[in-house]
Amino acid sequence: MPEKAMDEAMEAAAGAHFSGLRLDSLRLPIHSDPSSPSSARAAAFHHGGELDSIDNHLQHFHNGLSGGMASLQTKVGDMISQQLHGHRVVLGNQHHRLPLLANHSDPSSPLSARAMAVHPSDDLDSPDNLLPPFLIGVSGGTASGKTTVCDMIIQQLHDHRVVLVNQDSFYRGLTAEESKRVSEYNFDHPDAFDTEQLLECIGKLKCGLSVNVPIYDFKNHRRCKESFRKVNASDVIILEGILVFHDSRVRKMMDMKIFVDTDADIRLTRRIRRDIVERGRDVNSVLEQYTKFVKPAFDDFVLPSKKYADVIIPRGGDNHVAIDLIVQHIRTKLGQHDLCKIYPNVFIIQSTFQIRGMHTLIRDQNITTPDFVFYSDRLIRLVVEHGLGHLPFTEKQVVTPTGSVYTGVDFCKKLCGVSIIRSGESMENALRACCKGIKIGKILIHRDGDNGKQLIYEKLPNDISERHVLLLDPVLATGNSAIKAIEVLIQKGVPEKRIIFLNLISAPEGIHCVCKRFPFLKIVTSEIDAALNEEYRVIPGLGEFGDRYFGTDD
Numbered sequence: 161m162p163e164k165a166m167d168e169a170m171e172a173a174a175g176a177h178f179s180g181l182r183l184d185s186l187r188l189p190i191h192s193d194p195s196s197p198s199s200a201r202a203a204a205f206h207h208g209g210e211l212d213s214i215d216n217h218l219q220h221f222h223n224g225l226s227g228g229m230a231s232l233q234t235k236v237g238d239m240i241s242q243q244l245h246g247h248r249v250v251l252g253n254q255h256h257r258l259p260l261l262a263n264h265s266d267p268s269s270p271l272s273a274r275a276m277a278v279h280p281s282d283d284l285d286s287p288d289n290l291l292p293p294f295l296i297g298v299s300g301g302t303a304s305g306k307t308t309v310c311d312m313i314i315q316q317l318h319d320h321r322v323v324l325v326n327q328d329s330f331y332r333g334l335t336a337e338e339s340k341r342v343s344e345y346n347f348d349h350p351d352a353f354d355t356e357q358l359l360e361c362i363g364k365l366k367c368g369l370s371v372n373v374p375i376y377d378f379k380n381h382r383r384c385k386e387s388f389r390k391v392n393a394s395d396v397i398i399l400e401g402i403l404v405f406h407d408s409r410v411r412k413m414m415d416m417k418i419f420v421d422t423d424a425d426i427r428l429t430r431r432i433r434r435d436i437v438e439r440g441r442d443v444n445s446v447l448e449q450y451t452k453f454v455k456p457a458f459d460d461f462v463l464p465s466k467k468y469a470d471v472i473i474p475r476g477g478d479n480h481v482a483i484d485l486i487v488q489h490i491r492t493k494l495g496q497h498d499l500c501k502i503y504p505n506v507f508i509i510q511s512t513f514q515i516r517g518m519h520t521l522i523r524d525q526n527i528t529t530p531d532f533v534f535y536s537d538r539l540i541r542l543v544v545e546h547g548l549g550h551l552p553f554t555e556k557q558v559v560t561p562t563g564s565v566y567t568g569v570d571f572c573k574k575l576c577g578v579s580i581i582r583s584g585e586s587m588e589n590a591l592r593a594c595c596k597g598i599k600i601g602k603i604l605i606h607r608d609g610d611n612g613k614q615l616i617y618e619k620l621p622n623d624i625s626e627r628h629v630l631l632l633d634p635v636l637a638t639g640n641s642a643i644k645a646i647e648v649l650i651q652k653g654v655p656e657k658r659i660i661f662l663n664l665i666s667a668p669e670g671i672h673c674v675c676k677r678f679p680f681l682k683i684v685t686s687e688i689d690a691a692l693n694e695e696y697r698v699i700p701g702l703g704e705f706g707d708r709y710f711g712t713d714d
């Protein structure tokens with residue numbers, strides 16, 4: 161696939177799973193300090209002098225709003241956080257004293273319920289254990305950095321399916337009369353939002369359904385009638401907006417509540433710049449709206465809702481410590497990699513957007529066979545390389561062209577591959593490409609009628625009992641054929657701990673089955689799927705891998 165097409169496919173993939181994520185913020189450094197005179201000036205030059213007068217207005221507002229104490233507090237906070245750099249201790253400030261982990265002792269809290277649901281003693285085979293999506297509410301004043309914080313969380317949770325829903329999408333459209341006198345409309349009052357529709361949308365997402373979210377046009381103060389943004393079901397839902405904590409019904413649905421706390425003068429500076437650049441406003445209208453509606457509503461509705469927050473992030477997106485801690489907490493609560501905790505011999509290769517993109521392509525039922533083969537090969541290669549990393553090594557020293565000694569390692573040589581026919585054969589090329597001249601054996605497991613009898617054909621290296629074995633099968637579903645193949649290897653004298661089972665995708669059921677039976681064997685996979693369906697097919701899965709790879713699927 162040409163690079164541009166791949167880029168587009170990747171973006172489309174990101175759109176489906178990471179709706180709302182600003183990809184530009186992943187590519188560029190997120191922060192240029194907006195309070196720094198140089199960046200303010202740079203912006204002014206770019207916008208035809210519209211912002212030239214802002215500094216004067218700002219000076220006036222700065223004096224009125226913040227005064228010396230706010231800046232002193234920020235400075236002290238910054239100095240403390242600088243001195244404690246490297247220690248994970250800073251979250252919230254002395255005024256807030258809110259714990260990071262909310263309501264843990266409260267058994268009725270959604271967080272404790274989740275913690276219990278992923279306890280290893282639970283019967284994880286049951287689909288009832290599939291966790292409901294984790295809903296995070298992110299509130300804070302206008303331009304406090306809510307969206308920026310959300311983007312940073314999403315970026316760090318790149319190996320999970322995360323969607324962002326903005327409360328702004330649920331602004332009511334204005335009537336003709338209201339539109340005529342838009343400067344008198346209070347967009348910061350709770351009644352400006354259609355909260356019933358927001359509740360319905362979040363309710364559906366929490367039930368694992370996808371929804372169509374309205375698209376709001378800030379320039380014309382109305383919703384786009386024809387188009388919606390499809391938000392898919394996901395592991396984590398982030399709901400962001402100035403008043404997401406206002407309605408108790410919305411609050412109750414949240415598993416975690418974050419308040420982004422940024423100084424009023426910084427917020428105003430950002431708001432002016434953003435509204436002029438992105439929302440088609442002029443400086444006077446922004447300041448007028450701010451004085452008349454935004455600030456009073458912040459004091460009346462937004463600030464009082466801060467008390468509901470579990471976590472308060474001072475300085476928004478600049479507070480990397482808080483964001484790291486929040487991400488760690490979400491990861492623990494999600495427990496998606498709990499199988500790796502239960503079975504320490506299960507390894508999932510580190511997920512990246514490239515890997516997610518390749519999975520998106522090979523799982524797409526409409527992909528062409530050449531593309532399926534190409535992207536499967538790339539993924540298989542990564543799994544094979546990861547698997548090889550689990551082999552034992554010996555220390556080795558070499559002399560470099562500079563005459564210096566480099567102390568490294570020597571590859572394990574007593575090694576072979578065994579593919580489970582037929583789809584396992586698709587992994588042989590990648591193994592050969594990584595291990596020159598490697599011996600590869602084969603095992604065929606064939607069901608003989610409906611009486612549970614199996615025919616087994618095997619052709620394995622004679623000295624297999626002395627080798628480490630990389631067992632190849634792209635899909636681990638029920639685990640039945642894997643168990644049969646492993647039994648064959650063990651009968652041939654291969655110790656269980658010398659078998660590394662390599663898959664592209666694994667169903668939790670297959671992992672439980674294989675790992676319970678063979679606790680010393682290692683499994684390396686690139687993704688763990690949701691479950692098996694009634695027909696024992698992996699869901700979401702990728703269909704009949706062998707047929708798709710070898711072009712016999714039509």
Ligand SMILES: Nc1ncnc2c1ncn2[C@@H]1O[C@H](COP(=O)(O)OP(=O)(O)O)[C@@H](O)[C@H]1O
Binds near residue numbers: 192
């Ligand atoms: N830490 C930061 N440093 C510099 N600019 C920021 C920072 N956080 C946000 N901004 C900028 O301020 C504006 C408002 O930020 P945003 O995250 O959209 O706030 P909110 O979602 O709370 O309205 C945006 O233009 C954004 O780029």
Ligand SMILES: Nc1ccn([C@@H]2O[C@H](COP(=O)(O)O)[C@@H](O)[C@H]2O)c(=O)n1
Binds near residue numbers: 328331377401402
């Ligand atoms: N037509 C509209 C709708 C909303 N606003 C302002 O947007 C602010 C909320 O968005 P943030 O991204 O800043 O959280 C809110 O303060 C409204 O005043 C608007 O100006 N026009």
